[in-house]
Amino acid sequence: MSRKIRYGMVGGGRGAFIGAVHRIAANIDGQIELTAGAFSADPEKSKASGADFFLNPSRVYASYDEMVQKEAALPADQRIDFVAIVTPNHVHFPAAKAALEAGFHVLSDKPATFDLAEAKALAALVKKTGLLYGLTHNYTGYPLVKEARELVHSGKLGKIRKVVVEYPQGWLATRIEASGQKQAAWRTDPKRSGAAGCIGDIGTHAENLAEYITGLKIQELAADLTAFVKGRKLDDDGNVLLRFKGGAKGVLHSSQISVGEENNLNIRVYGELGGIEWHQKEPNTLLVKWSDQPMQVYRTANGYLGAAAKAAGRTPPSHPEGYLEAFANIYKNFAFAIRARQEGRKLAKDDLANDFPKIEDGVRGMAFIEAVVKSSKANAAWTQLEA
Numbered sequence: 001m002s003r004k005i006r007y008g009m010v011g012g013g014r015g016a017f018i019g020a021v022h023r024i025a026a027n028i029d030g031q032i033e034l035t036a037g038a039f040s041a042d043p044e045k046s047k048a049s050g051a052d053f054f055l056n057p058s059r060v061y062a063s064y065d066e067m068v069q070k071e072a073a074l075p076a077d078q079r080i081d082f083v084a085i086v087t088p089n090h091v092h093f094p095a096a097k098a099a100l101e102a103g104f105h106v107l108s109d110k111p112a113t114f115d116l117a118e119a120k121a122l123a124a125l126v127k128k129t130g131l132l133y134g135l136t137h138n139y140t141g142y143p144l145v146k147e148a149r150e151l152v153h154s155g156k157l158g159k160i161r162k163v164v165v166e167y168p169q170g171w172l173a174t175r176i177e178a179s180g181q182k183q184a185a186w187r188t189d190p191k192r193s194g195a196a197g198c199i200g201d202i203g204t205h206a207e208n209l210a211e212y213i214t215g216l217k218i219q220e221l222a223a224d225l226t227a228f229v230k231g232r233k234l235d236d237d238g239n240v241l242l243r244f245k246g247g248a249k250g251v252l253h254s255s256q257i258s259v260g261e262e263n264n265l266n267i268r269v270y271g272e273l274g275g276i277e278w279h280q281k282e283p284n285t286l287l288v289k290w291s292d293q294p295m296q297v298y299r300t301a302n303g304y305l306g307a308a309a310k311a312a313g314r315t316p317p318s319h320p321e322g323y324l325e326a327f328a329n330i331y332k333n334f335a336f337a338i339r340a341r342q343e344g345r346k347l348a349k350d351d352l353a354n355d356f357p358k359i360e361d362g363v364r365g366m367a368f369i370e371a372v373v374k375s376s377k378a379n380a381a382w383t384q385l386e387a
Contacts, residue, residue, distance in 0.1 A: 006033055007083065008084070009036075009086060010085045012037070012087075022084055022327070025330070032331060039060070046061065068099050085106065085107070086109050088187075089193050092109070093118040097122065097125060105134075106133050106134070107331070110137055110357075111366055112363070116366040123362075136327065136330050137330075137357040138327040139265060140212045143321070144285070144300055149214075152276070160214050160244075163267070163269050165252050165266070166206065166252075166253045167203065168264050169256045170257065170259045171184075172184060172187075172188070189233070195369060196225070196234060197227070197232070198238055198255060200234075203254035210242075213269060214244070217245045219244060220382050223372040223373075224238070225238045237256070241380075266278065266280065276289070286299075299317060301319075311352050337353045364387045367387035
């Protein structure tokens with residue numbers, strides 16, 4: 001197929017943060033082009049946003065329902081191939097449902113849905129339609145996160161015993177949502193964010209990263225959530241003990257009131273023979289630790305890395321790559337998977353084009369949120385994940 005993959009965006013218009021990140025990421029590898037969009041619940045704002053992106057006005061819509069219906073009616077050589085959803089959480093499910101039912105693949109921002117019931121309904125719809133669904137847990141796109149995963153899965157670290165994953169931020173240390181700050185306003189609103197605040201927003205990234213690298217599934221947890229800022233309806237800090245299937249234990253810390261922290265996502269994994277340590281603040285370095293030899297320092301784009309890490313890199317060693325490029329790897333692989341479908345090629349399970357978070361990850365993320373909230377309400381009682 002000698003053309004770019006076309007997509008339509010839901011949300012992400014003027015004043016939005018994550019929409020711009022998605023558009024940059026989609027454009028980095030030259031595989032994808034923005035063709036249509038319903039960029040706001042306000043039709044005039046959607047229209048103005050479409051003009052900002054130099055789109056044909058006829059492909060800028062007042063709602064996602066209008067977009068998927070009118071795009072589906074276009075000839076196959078003109079219509080979009082997938083829908084990117086970059087809205088607050090409460091819109092994720094209805095927009096994804098509309099797109100799938102109209103015959104379009106979906107790539108959604110996380111978490112997958114507003115609650116676990118919606119996630120399970122969405123999983124059933126993805127299975128029924130046979131269409132692709134991806135989730136932008138973008139931290140899995142970093143080359144050295146993929147290398148960490150390969151080290152674990154190769155058995156070089158031995159059986160995994162301990163996982164420590166942290167995601168502290170400080171931007172919600174005061175009640176900035178009361179000032180009208182858009183990003184804070186919806187994230188702290190139970191009607192738009194869901195049952196959790198900090199845990200839903202960034203705690204799910206930590207949960208997903210731990211499961212992606214280790215290949216282990218969280219079986220049960222004990223959680224303590226707090227809303228430290230007076231008047232805030234949802235948690236802004238969470239501390240969770242984890243028990244993984246197979247016996248490994250873990251600690252997950254997620255906070256948005258850790259003053260002075262930016263996006264300090266980091267993870268440590270320890271096996272019987274060795275361990276790994278990765279920090280998003282220094283994403284091009286992976287520390288590999290052994291019991292019987294000096295610590296090793298792995299760096300992005302070097303020849304000793306595995307195939308997945310090599311495929312995820314774009315520049316020579318020591319040229320920094322980061323957040324946008326990792327995000328772009330999700331889009332790139334999703335586009336390759338769509339292209340394979342359109343060309344009638346069936347991808348092997350371990351094909352690198354299959355390396356993006358899927359609906360199963362979305363269901364687990366929502367099950368994690370539900371279990372954390374339930375556990376915290378029961379004074380940190382051990383609670384099973386119902387995924």
